[in-house]
Amino acid sequence: MKHVPNVMEIKKIIKESESVKTFIFDWKVENKYDYPLPGQFMMIWNFEDEKPMSISLIDPLKEELGISIKKIGKFSSQVHSLKEGDKLGIRGPYGKGFDLKGSKILAVGGGIGMAPVATMVDHARDRGVSVDVISASLTSNELLFIERMKNAGANVLSCTDDGTCGFKGFATDRVKQLLENQKYDLIISCGPELMMKGILELAEEHHIPAQFSMERWMKCAMGLCGQCCVDDTGWRVCVEGPVFWGHEIKMITEFGKYHRDSSGTAKPF
Template sequence: MAKSINEYEISEIKDIIIETDTIKTFIFDWDMEEGRIPKPGQFMMVWSFNGKQDEKPMSISKIGINNNEIGITIKNVGEFTNHIHNLEIGDKLGLRGPYGNNFSINGNKILAIGGGVGMAPISTFVEYAREKGKEIDVISASITKDELLFTNRLDNCGANIFTCTDDGTCGFEGYATHRTINILEDSCYDMAVVCGPEIMMKGIFNILEDASILAEYSMERYMKCAMGICGQCCLDNTGWRVCIEGPIFTSDQIKQIIEFGKYHRDASGVKHYL
């Protein structure tokens, strides 16, 4: 019998890739059973066994259908992620999923934009789209050169890579928004996909709207169940659940989400402005 996506799988860490000083990718064996094959843009719920039964959503950054592997890329930003960063090959994590919807492909020339660890779901999309023969330009943005993600990997799959860093240590000096404006001066696209800090995505949204380029955006919110039951990840004022109706939202949907680029809510429902 095929496993349900809502069943935990206690998974041994098969490999750990140190991407930057603060970001690691964790590789796991994963049976690609019907209903459990991840799609670009989906996420996993990760249980850390750290004594507090913590569980967090993490974007899938690697989908290895041929070798039955998945990867999740995690930035060390707090107690939960620090615990995971201290694990070693052979240690175990609890995984359930994949959850949420996925990026779609519309047209033949696509712009993919990722900021920081937002490159995780972007990377799976780019590889998938390249397998479909699509022409992909990728903007990979970070604060500094040492924090850029997956540039070699995506270059190897045939994507065109455009880096930008806040401090100018690699590629274009400036933000992802500046790099997007720069690229659109000479290029046209059928669609775009975007993931990164929400304040960045808000700026990108405005630029792409002005250029009449439809896009899809990967959003992040506080989650507990990932099954649409608890309501923790509902968006004002649509009521859409990021774990079910998202995490990928189209340009037309983004226009209806009044909190986009403005605030998010914590576990208690309190607004935190960006």
């Protein structure tokens, strides 16, 4: 059942960076409507707590699913301590994913936001869509999925705050530079919300449709608890999102301004 955690053995662990690991699971789907899509997420249960995590790999041929987790707090640290052969509970997929449109897209990911972006890059390239990717991070050691996306046939442009790899500066600066000479049918993005807010403004300036994957505190993932509702629309990020079109994002008044912690207290970005 989709809403009951499926206890799965960790098939493989890939160390993507000093802070990020990808956990690979066998994932065979009998009902095609439950097949994961780029941009959707899973709930991961470590038998003590449960957290939402973006799907970072979907391989229908090998029947494998990948979840990339950044080591931040108690939950992620415990998961990072696991080994191949250990088990985790997984339920999902949940939420609304990316909607592929056009023949040339720009994909922008910041930090662990590259997880759903890389999945969409694979999806687009499998369908012959031309993809330029801006992979951004604080420093070169934290850039994610570079070789994988290059092998998929995407044009990958790295971007680091400290200039240790590729463009020196913020992802929004690189997008602005790129849009001076390139045209796209669609922009997709996931990463820090202030980054995505800047990309939304650039997409509107150049009249390019855009989709954004938002992160909010989630508990149930089924739209029941209301923990991830956003102002002023009341949309549940776990159901109506996490991917929203640009015109939808503009209706969310908290976007790029604040989010809420587990108690519901507003926390400015």
